[in-house]
Amino acid sequence: MYDLAIEKGYVITAAGKRRLDIGISNGIIAGLSMPGMLGAAKESVQVPGRYIFPGGIDVHVHMDDLGADEPEDWRHGSMAAAAGGITTVADMPIDNVPATVDRRSLQMKLMRIKGNSFTDYMVWGGLTADNLDAVMPMLSEGAAGLKAFLCDSGAEDFPRVSDPVLLEAMRLAAKENFPIVIHAENEEINNYYSKKLKGRLRWEDWSRMHPEESELEAVARCALFARITGAGVHIAHISSAKSIALIQEARRQGARITCETCPHYLMFSEEDYPDKGAMLKCAPPVRGMRNRDALWEELKCGHIDIISSDHSPSADKSVTDAVDRAWAGISGVQFTLPVLFSEGCCKRKMPPERIAEVLSLRPAELLGIDKSKGSIELGKDADLAVLNPEKQTIYDENQIKTKVKNSVYKDMCLQGTVERTFLRGAEAGGSKPRGRYICR
Numbered sequence: 001m002y003d004l005a006i007e008k009g010y011v012i013t014a015a016g017k018r019r020l021d022i023g024i025s026n027g028i029i030a031g032l033s034m035p036g037m038l039g040a041a042k043e044s045v046q047v048p049g050r051y052i053f054p055g056g057i058d059v060h061v062h063m064d065d066l067g068a069d070e071p072e073d074w075r076h077g078s079m080a081a082a083a084g085g086i087t088t089v090a091d092m093p094i095d096n097v098p099a100t101v102d103r104r105s106l107q108m109k110l111m112r113i114k115g116n117s118f119t120d121y122m123v124w125g126g127l128t129a130d131n132l133d134a135v136m137p138m139l140s141e142g143a144a145g146l147k148a149f150l151c152d153s154g155a156e157d158f159p160r161v162s163d164p165v166l167l168e169a170m171r172l173a174a175k176e177n178f179p180i181v182i183h184a185e186n187e188e189i190n191n192y193y194s195k196k197l198k199g200r201l202r203w204e205d206w207s208r209m210h211p212e213e214s215e216l217e218a219v220a221r222c223a224l225f226a227r228i229t230g231a232g233v234h235i236a237h238i239s240s241a242k243s244i245a246l247i248q249e250a251r252r253q254g255a256r257i258t259c260e261t262c263p264h265y266l267m268f269s270e271e272d273y274p275d276k277g278a279m280l281k282c283a284p285p286v287r288g289m290r291n292r293d294a295l296w297e298e299l300k301c302g303h304i305d306i307i308s309s310d311h312s313p314s315a316d317k318s319v320t321d322a323v324d325r326a327w328a329g330i331s332g333v334q335f336t337l338p339v340l341f342s343e344g345c346c347k348r349k350m351p352p353e354r355i356a357e358v359l360s361l362r363p364a365e366l367l368g369i370d371k372s373k374g375s376i377e378l379g380k381d382a383d384l385a386v387l388n389p390e391k392q393t394i395y396d397e398n399q400i401k402t403k404v405k406n407s408v409y410k411d412m413c414l415q416g417t418v419e420r421t422f423l424r425g426a427e428a429g430g431s432k433p434r435g436r437y438i439c440r
Contacts, residue, residue, distance in 0.1 A: 002031060004425055005041035008048040009386065011376050014357040022052070024382040027424030032378060045420075047386050054356055054376050055087025055383030055421065056337055057363035059144075060181070060236060060260065060308035062329070063089075066112045067097025071315040074116040076403035077333060078435060081311075082118045082428035083401045084334035085385030085418040088438065089119050090144050090367060093126030095312065099158040101126040103137035110141070110437060117435030118428050120383075122367055124181060127169050129159040135172060142439025144367050145179040147236075150218045151187040154328075160187060163221075170231035178440065179232045179366055184218035184243075185210060185284055198324060203273035206323050207285040212240045215284050219243045223250035226257045234366060235259040237310045239284040241294035244303050258366060260306035261295055263339040264330050264408065268292070278326035279408040282310070296343075299358070300350050306366065307340060307358045309333045313404050331407040334400065337385060338393065339409075341416035345389075368440045382425035391417040 002023035011020040011032070021038040023031025031038055058081060064072040081089055091109070093100035100106050100123060109123055125138035127148040135146065146169060148161040161169070166182075173180050194209040219235055223246055226233040235247065238261045250257050268280055269289040280286060298304050312329025337359060344350035356375070364374025373381050394413045397405045421428045428434070 002039065002041035003043065005038055005044045006047060006052065006384065006386075007038065007044060008035060008046050009050045009052040012051050012053045012352045012356045013376055014353055014361045016353050017051070022376070022382070022384070024425040027382055027426070029376060029378055029380050029382050032376070049388070049390070050419065051352060051387045051389055052376070053085060053337065053352070053385040053387060054360035054374060055385055055423065056085050056359045057088045057367065057374060058086050058309050058311070058333060058336065059090045059306060059363045059366055060092060061089045061311040061333055062092050062095040063311075064095045064313065066109050071313040072403050074113050075118070075433065076401065077311065078116070078118040078121070078433065079429060080334040080401035082421045082423070083418065085337040085387065085421050086333065087119050087383035087385070087421060087423050087428065088121065088369070088373060089333070090122040090124060093124050093147050094153055094155050094158050099126055099155055100124070100138075101128055101131050101158065102134040103141055106138050106141050106143060114437070116433055118433045119423065119435045120438055121435055122438050122440065126158055127161055127165070127180065129162055129165060132165060132168055135169065139176065139178060139440070142437065144440050145181065146173070147181045147183070149183045150221070151183065151185040151190055151214075153183075167225055167229065170225055170229035170233070173232060174230040177232070179234050181234045181236050182222050183237070184215055184222055184235050186214040186217045189214040189217065194324075200323060203277060203280070203323055204270050206281055207270055207287060210283060210285050212242065212287060215240050215243055216246065219246050223247060223255055223257055226250065227253055227255040230256065232256045233258075237262050237265070237284065237308070238304070239265050239287055241291050241298055244298045248303060258305040258362070260308045261299070261304055262308055262310045263332055263336050265295055266292065266299070267339050267343060268408070276408055279406065280330070281326045281328050282312075282330050283328040296348055299344070300348065300354065304358065305362045307336055308363075309336050313402060314406070315404055331402050331404065332409065334402065335395070335407075335409045335414075337387065337418060338414040338416055341387060341389070342414040346415045369438055382422055384422040385418055386420040386422075388417045388419050389415075393417045
């Protein structure tokens, strides 16, 4: 007898959509059958007409907890993630104090998170200009891999990595088989145009301060280094569709390189600045409408591997902030699945199985947890997101579960509502966090 049966829904996998009943025992998917054929269960949940996605895996969040918890903390951030169908998150090493750049700071972060997450969680270690000796100790504590910046990170204790250090780290990554995530922007290009355009009042100028060429050069450099070293390299938050062509060419030449983009690059463009103002500021910036549409095409045809939120909230961000002073980050961990379904499936006819691939399967592969998570299969964790495709949600302050409610998505209406999220067979949320630390 199963502990729980979830019945009458459409199960979404990377292979397609099927009417299946799901049997869960001890938090594991123990049965998959045609409707009505599953067998007895202690408890049954009926979800007629709903889409059952594998729980989302967000490889790129900044929970801002540990010394910087004014804009966010783990209870609120993970609750928002679960409300959006996310069941596992991987936290970045920056935007907490201290930055996660050695064993001690990683242990401090884990102590802070323990007992406070409604999702399972992993953490990235930081690669800076001068901490190569700290890499293996962080990995021994279970770090998912490394995160590096090719441009200024904005944090004094997280200096951008130099090319020689990055090459050395990539050689180590190839040997030890862990991924390196890279924020790919050229610091010299950004710095030149930021100084040249300083004092400008038009929001479109933020995209000129961090121009497309800055990303393209940095992506090309990472692709070259990946091919030379054999390391697994993952390019974070691609903003330019032109970057995808560089990555595709590198793959053809044998590079182990993957990439992600984010919902805000798919949902918004420079043309939205007059309405959204500072709420839309992120790094790298959003680009024009043609670029946004081109990103959708790259996503639909399989060239973009992962969609992540790059969740990075700010406590005091407002629409009227100045261009060069506003926080460059978007609060979005709750909105990845809703945006992909509403804008991708409903408006652009993207098949829902593509969501299962970029939000669950490929993230699990990057993090090295695909044996237990990332798809709805027998023997895997019963991490599930139940979405009502017919229902719309207007995301007012009551709907937004993050600590700070000033998201660029506030008051937007999206088609498709996440009604229930299951973490290892139990509903995520409530008053007791059940998230576990996952070591790579």
